[in-house]
Amino acid sequence: MKTHxxxxxxxxxxxxxxxxxxxxxxxxxxxxHDFSFEGVFGTFDRAAAQRGLQVYNQVxxxxxxxxxxxxxxxxxxxxxxxxxxxxxxxYTVTAGPNDQGEMYEKPAEPTDTFPMPYDNRQAAMNANGxxxxxxxxxxxxARPGGPEYIRALLIGYEDPPADTNLAPGQYWNxxxxxxxxxxxxxxxxxxxxxxxxxxxTAEQMAADVATFLHWAAEPHMEERKRMGIKVILFLLVxxxxxxxVKRKIWSDVH
Amino acid sequence: xxxxxxxxYSGVLGWLDDRLPVINFAxxxxxxxxxxxxxxxxxxxxxxxxxxxxxxxxxxxVLAMHYTPHEAHAFGSVEKIMRDVNYGWLLRYLHMNGASxxxxxxxxxxxxxxxxxxxxxxREVLWGLGVIILLLMMGTxxxxxxxxxxxxxxxxxxxxxxxxxxxxxxGEEITRWLWGGFAVGNPTLQRFFALHxxxxxxxxxxxxLHLVALHRYGSNNPLGINPxxxxxxxxxxxxxxxxxxxxxxxFLIALSVFVFFAPNYMGHADxxxxxxxxxxxxxxVPEWYFLPFYAILRAIPDKLLGVVAMFGSIxxxxxxxxxxxxxxxxxxxxxxxKQFYWLLVADVILLGYVGAMPPEGIWIPxxxxxxxxxxxxxLVILPLLGIFERPKPLxxxxxxxxxxGGGQPAGATAxxxxxx
Numbered sequence: 001m002k003t004h005x006x007x008x009x010x011x012x013x014x015x016x017x018x019x020x021x022x023x024x025x026x027x028x029x030x031x032x033h034d035f036s037f038e039g040v041f042g043t044f045d046r047a048a049a050q051r052g053l054q055v056y057n058q059v060x061x062x063x064x065x066x067x068x069x070x071x072x073x074x075x076x077x078x079x080x081x082x083x084x085x086x087x088x089x090x091y092t093v094t095a096g097p098n099d100q101g102e103m104y105e106k107p108a109e110p111t112d113t114f115p116m117p118y119d120n121r122q123a124a125m126n127a128n129g130x131x132x133x134x135x136x137x138x139x140x141x142a143r144p145g146g147p148e149y150i151r152a153l154l155i156g157y158e159d160p161p162a163d164t165n166l167a168p169g170q171y172w173n174x175x176x177x178x179x180x181x182x183x184x185x186x187x188x189x190x191x192x193x194x195x196x197x198x199x200x201t202a203e204q205m206a207a208d209v210a211t212f213l214h215w216a217a218e219p220h221m222e223e224r225k226r227m228g229i230k231v232i233l234f235l236l237v238x239x240x241x242x243x244x245v246k247r248k249i250w251s252d253v254h
Numbered sequence: 255x256x257x258x259x260x261x262x263y264s265g266v267l268g269w270l271d272d273r274l275p276v277i278n279f280a281x282x283x284x285x286x287x288x289x290x291x292x293x294x295x296x297x298x299x300x301x302x303x304x305x306x307x308x309x310x311x312x313x314x315x316v317l318a319m320h321y322t323p324h325e326a327h328a329f330g331s332v333e334k335i336m337r338d339v340n341y342g343w344l345l346r347y348l349h350m351n352g353a354s355x356x357x358x359x360x361x362x363x364x365x366x367x368x369x370x371x372x373x374x375x376x377r378e379v380l381w382g383l384g385v386i387i388l389l390l391m392m393g394t395x396x397x398x399x400x401x402x403x404x405x406x407x408x409x410x411x412x413x414x415x416x417x418x419x420x421x422x423x424x425g426e427e428i429t430r431w432l433w434g435g436f437a438v439g440n441p442t443l444q445r446f447f448a449l450h451x452x453x454x455x456x457x458x459x460x461x462x463l464h465l466v467a468l469h470r471y472g473s474n475n476p477l478g479i480n481p482x483x484x485x486x487x488x489x490x491x492x493x494x495x496x497x498x499x500x501x502x503x504x505f506l507i508a509l510s511v512f513v514f515f516a517p518n519y520m521g522h523a524d525x526x527x528x529x530x531x532x533x534x535x536x537x538x539v540p541e542w543y544f545l546p547f548y549a550i551l552r553a554i555p556d557k558l559l560g561v562v563a564m565f566g567s568i569x570x571x572x573x574x575x576x577x578x579x580x581x582x583x584x585x586x587x588x589x590x591x592k593q594f595y596w597l598l599v600a601d602v603i604l605l606g607y608v609g610a611m612p613p614e615g616i617w618i619p620x621x622x623x624x625x626x627x628x629x630x631x632x633l634v635i636l637p638l639l640g641i642f643e644r645p646k647p648l649x650x651x652x653x654x655x656x657x658x659g660g661g662q663p664a665g666a667t668a669x670x671x672x673x674x
Contacts (some may be wrong), residue, residue, distance in 0.1 A: 040515060068333040134527075137333065141518060142526035177536075217526075220336070220343045227344070228514020232507060239503025246496045253291055253488060 028174045030145045030152045035211060037147075040229065043222050044215045046078045051194055052212025053077065055205045056114075057090060058192045060136065063128065063183075065116030068137035069216045072110040076219055077212075084110050091115055129169025131182025140214040149175065151210035155202050157185035283469055288487040289494055290475035292652050296370075297473065298501035299363035304461060305502060306356040311454050313349040314398075317342075321401065323447035325440040328403035329528045347517040348509075353395055354520045355509050357543035360388065369595055371583030372474040378575040380467035385571045387460050392544070394453040397446040399541055404525030409538045411438045411446070417551075420558040437531065478583030479648055486652035537612060545609030546602050552613050553625040563625065570632045577632055579640025587646040594635050601627045 036045035053074070071088035079087065089107040093115045096103035108115065116135070118124035125132050140147045152175045160172035160179075170180040187202045187209075194200050215221075261271040262278060271277040320339050322331035335342035364384070367373055373381035400411045415432050419425040434441025472481070481487050488494075512519060520542060524535050540548050550567050554560035570577075585592050601624050608621040 068330065068337065073337070138526045142523055144523045146523075224343060224347075224514055224517070228510060231514065232510050235503060235507045235510060239500060239507060242496065242500040242503050246500045249492050249496050253493065 027177050027179065028156075030149045030175055033148050033151055033207060033210075035147055035207070035214070037211070037214060037221060040225060042225065044077070045211060047196060047198075048208045048211040049077045049215050050079075050212075051196065051198060051205075052208035052210070052215075053087070054195060055187070055192055055209040056136075056212055057087070059186050059205075060209065061091070061114065062117060063124070063133035064136045066114035066137040066216055067116065067135050068113060069219075070111060070113050071108060073219055074110075077215065081110075088112060128182060131169070133183070136213055136216065138217040140210070140217045147210040147214040150213060151206045153181075154187050154206040154209065283465075284495075285489065285491040287469065287490040288481070288484075289473055289490050290481050290652055291486060291488045291493075292475050292477060293473060293494070293497075294476055295497075295501065296362075296366040296476070298498055299359050299366060301498045302359045302501055302505050303356065303363055305505075306352060306359055307454065307457060307461065309352050310349065310356060311458070313345050313352065314451070314454065316345055317349055318451060321447075323401065323444050325403060325443055325529070328401060328443060332402045344513070347513045350521060351509060351512045351517060353398065354512075354541070354543065355505070356391065357395070359505070360391065361543070364388070365599060367474075368598070369585045370474055370476060371478050371578070371580075371585065373575045374578065374583050375575065376471050377467070377474065380464060380470075381575060382572055383460055383464045383467055385568065387457055387464060388571075389568060390453055390457045390460065394450060394457065395541065395543070397450040397453075399525075400443065400446045401450060402525060403443060403529045405527040405529055405533070405535050406522045406525040406538070408438060408529035408531065409535055410540055411442065413538050414540075415442070417557075417561045417564075420561045422558070439531075474583060475652060476584060476586065477649060477652055478587070479652065482651040482653075539610060542606065542610070545607075546605035547609070549605040549609035549621045550625045550628065552609070553618075553621040563629075567628060570629065574632060574636075578636040580636075580643060580645065582645040582648065587648055588639070588643055589646065590643045591636075591639050594631060594639070597627070598631045601631070 036042060036048065071084055074084045074087060075081070088110050091108040091112070091114070092105050093108045093112050094103050095106045098104055114136075116124070118127060118133075121132060140150055143149050145152075153173060156173045156175035158172055158174055160166055164172065164179070166172060166180055170182060171184050172179050173181045187205045189201050191202070191205060192200050198204060218224075259272075259275055261268050261275065263271050267277060317335060320331065320335045320342065322328060332346070335346055337343075339345070367381065367384070396410075396414060400407045415429055415438060418432060419429040421428060430436060432442070433439065434445060475481075522539060522541075539545075547564050547567060551560045551564040554563050580588060580591070582588055585595055604620065605624045605628065608617050608624060611617040613621075
């Protein structure tokens, strides 16, 4: 990713060398993918993120939740108020207690967050052969390699090499550290039917859902970069002026 | 008993200064304060460190208004800051990256002092106060890293607090006392938050003492000789205020590159995973600014001795003024010292790199070698150099080499960087 390259250059000049400590081990190198949000001017491709949400809704959400991502923030991706309400209403959340002191199920509202489909961690692990389907709110930040790793992981399933022993409920993924992953391959060609008519190949879906998840992890990324450009341009001019004033003031010393 | 202070001001200012003489005090110490005229940009980092402390305190106070120090809510409250608090992402990224930049600035400040002998008589106390600030910063940064309650927060806190269990007899008891329980948990998080909020103000107080000690004898300078009068000095304002402001501009640009375009580059991905006492991350790595010390800790196979070496690597700085016996301050005039000094710089960078690597293979002997050199520099090389090194002749005064132009061994002010 370009951002990382720039950062690595700056870090190298500052004498930092921690990048090496972050490299994932025991897994194949994650292939590069050009995401729309990379680089100084990168933004989230709204169409890709919307397709990614569709993948999330129809595939990921059967096991995962995003407890820090409220439906209301989907407006950032170009949905109208009504559309956001409709998306939220596809999910059921537990609310209450009501006047009788009982908890009840209700369709989610925009103020709710993407719910976890299981009652608790134990239930989730029990239903998934002991593996816990992690919360996806900040998943692209929580893995070295970020969105590129997530994209690669989703399509990184292969038949295990002959000498590997996989426990039941485990699958072989070339990008997963240790290779034995509890999540089965979920993205196969045509797993969803895209509303915008894009052909839903596994590659396409993986890139789209990685875009969506990166938006979910960093919803303010576009604002951050826009502000950064303005701040740095201002500072460059201002620091240049300070330098000129400095030279003027010091001219009688040198 | 009234003092016989006479205010130099008239009018309203005079009335106020007569009753509260801080205006005169500020004028003497921030405006007219005589400063050597030959300070290079290496002298910018003291004031930058002060500004970094202010940035950390200001962003930190606002973050504290939205943060919840509870094991069940800490991670979520940080996400709330990142998503829902107005410009919360900016505050947090400034605070996260500000910590790294604070350490960068302070490390450069320390290495400048090491090269130009700023720790030598009569500045031993000034130097010692600086080492105390460094220790306080490390404690503050360590506890701050615990607060988001991610995996590295939890496991970093576990590893570091466990170091105290190496103390014979009472170690286990002390560790439990630090934790407030039988493992790192909610009581630990809450006390770390309280202390993380307190310590920066302690740092600010020690910074004031650092400045009092600094202004007693004034700044050292690249030649390491004392100013011989007015021709060697210039008032702090406007000369160094503008120079420091320009340095601040450059600092803010560098900080902005990270805050806005690579805010998580210096962090660790694992800290975006909520703390889980049942799952240990494959590599527990501290923040980059602790890596050299982490490497020293791991270089020694014995736990207690490793901890002693780690703390010793900082403690040795306290006695440095008495280890370096050379009467010459500036490394410019010490041909052999200079080589060992740059080797130390490379050595500390190597230690940092080793600290980031898993403790296996080549990294173990490299870490030991680098640790040995670190201590040898202070405990063996500097004392011996004081006896055996023949320093180059010192210039007569700060002004002299400037007047005579370049070609002098003391042509300090002819460095292109300082020509600005």
